[in-house]
Amino acid sequence: MLTGAKVILNTVERADLTANYRWGNDRELIRLSGMHPYPRSGWEIEKWFQTMNTNPTSRLFAIRTGDGRYIGNIELSNIDARCGGAEVGLVIGEKGERCKGYGRDAILTIVKFAFDEMRLHRVFARVLEFNEAAVKCFKSCGFREEGRERQAFFSGGVYNDVIIFGIIENEFPG
Numbered sequence: 001m002l003t004g005a006k007v008i009l010n011t012v013e014r015a016d017l018t019a020n021y022r023w024g025n026d027r028e029l030i031r032l033s034g035m036h037p038y039p040r041s042g043w044e045i046e047k048w049f050q051t052m053n054t055n056p057t058s059r060l061f062a063i064r065t066g067d068g069r070y071i072g073n074i075e076l077s078n079i080d081a082r083c084g085g086a087e088v089g090l091v092i093g094e095k096g097e098r099c100k101g102y103g104r105d106a107i108l109t110i111v112k113f114a115f116d117e118m119r120l121h122r123v124f125a126r127v128l129e130f131n132e133a134a135v136k137c138f139k140s141c142g143f144r145e146e147g148r149e150r151q152a153f154f155s156g157g158v159y160n161d162v163i164i165f166g167i168i169e170n171e172f173p174g
């Protein structure tokens with residue numbers, strides 16, 4: 001279990017699947033996070049649950065509030081031991097819990113873990129250009145814009161840029 005200032009990051013359990021079913025079928029969340037736009041069945045969520053964390057290059061954590069409420073997921077993926085890199089992605093699935101500092105704290109907590117425990121050197125994120133909250137959130141955690149994949153993501157009938165944000169271990173305060 002990883003403990004931040006406002007969140008706890010631990011494992012996703014079977015009791016959490018109902019929330020994931022809801023989030024996985026939330027159109028706005030799908031749009032903002034760039035998830036696949038197909039609706040998801042209970043069986044697909046179950047399969048996801050059974051196979052998550054079986055791939056050594058990714059690790060998913062539940063985001064819980066200090067009093068134990070399950071509000072989202074955060075993942076390190078594309079973990080590259082040779083070059084010391086990993087990608088971070090997250091959702092605060094519960095809409096009413098956004099903009100309360102949980103996303104920022106979850107990112108800071110997992111980045112600290114990546115640098116201090118996994119001996120990684122760089123963490124990056126891919127953010128859709130129209131996702132203002134995510135852009136602000138990563139900047140607020142000390143990530144810098146490193147570049148753009150131009151018109152790389154089709155959503156809402158248009159091609160959108162994907163912004164690459166990154167942070168190197170010596171830039172991380174915490």
Ligand SMILES: CC(C)(COP(=O)(O)OP(=O)(O)OC[C@H]1O[C@@H](n2cnc3c(N)ncnc32)[C@H](O)[C@@H]1OP(=O)(O)O)[C@@H](O)C(=O)NCCC(=O)NCCS
Nearest residue numbers: 032090091092098099100101102103104133134136137140
């Ligand atoms: C993006 C997301 C992870 C941010 O987490 P959050 O808990 O809502 O954000 P926080 O409260 O930690 O805020 C972090 C910063 O972003 C800013 N911010 C948050 N929501 C914002 C919004 N809707 N518009 C503008 N800025 C916003 C905050 O003001 C804060 O800035 P500051 O530190 O300079 O004051 C969360 O909103 C979310 O899960 N959204 C839906 C899914 C998604 O977009 N995932 C990211 C995919 S890359």
